[in-house]
Amino acid sequence: MAANCIFCKIIKGEIPSMKIFESEKTLAFLDINPLSLGHALVIPKHHGAKLTDIPDDQLSEVLPVASKIAKATGSDQYNILQNNGRMAHQVVDHVHFHFIPKPNEQEGLG
Ligand code: 5GP
Ligand code: ZN
Numbered sequence: 001m002a003a004n005c006i007f008c009k010i011i012k013g014e015i016p017s018m019k020i021f022e023s024e025k026t027l028a029f030l031d032i033n034p035l036s037l038g039h040a041l042v043i044p045k046h047h048g049a050k051l052t053d054i055p056d057d058q059l060s061e062v063l064p065v066a067s068k069i070a071k072a073t074g075s076d077q078y079n080i081l082q083n084n085g086r087m088a089h090q091v092v093d094h095v096h097f098h099f100i101p102k103p104n105e106q107e108g109l110g
Contacts, residue, residue, distance in 0.1 A: 007094035049093035077102035
């Protein structure tokens with residue numbers, strides 16, 4: 001845990017979030033500024049800024065959780081993105097995987 005990390009505060013419940021999955025080492029919640037309806041973030045609870053800062057065993061659930069979200073929401077058109085560093089558009093320095101559904105045109109957002 002890092003004291004001034006937004007996502008560590010979400011894990012600890014110090015900042016509210018719309019949680020959609022939680023286990024001992026993984027959390028998924030809705031993005032506060034969604035690029036499309038259902039835009040979610042899947043994070044390891046282990047704090048680290050970049051992918052290479054996270055031990056492999058702390059990452060083992062991340063893609064299976066993204067897959068579960070896809071199945072649960074019925075999304076079959078989506079992007080999974082993971083940014084590392086400012087040049088790569090990373091803003092929050094706690095590793096996170098974006099799950100970004102591509103909704104039907106009729107659904108608006110996206
Ligand atoms: P990045 O550009 O670092 O890959 O993306 C960070 C993401 O975190 C952005 O999509 C942004 O909307 C989201 N985000 C930033 N602060 C919060 C917050 O306090 N709560 C939630 N749910 N999402 C956040
Ligand atoms: Zn953190």
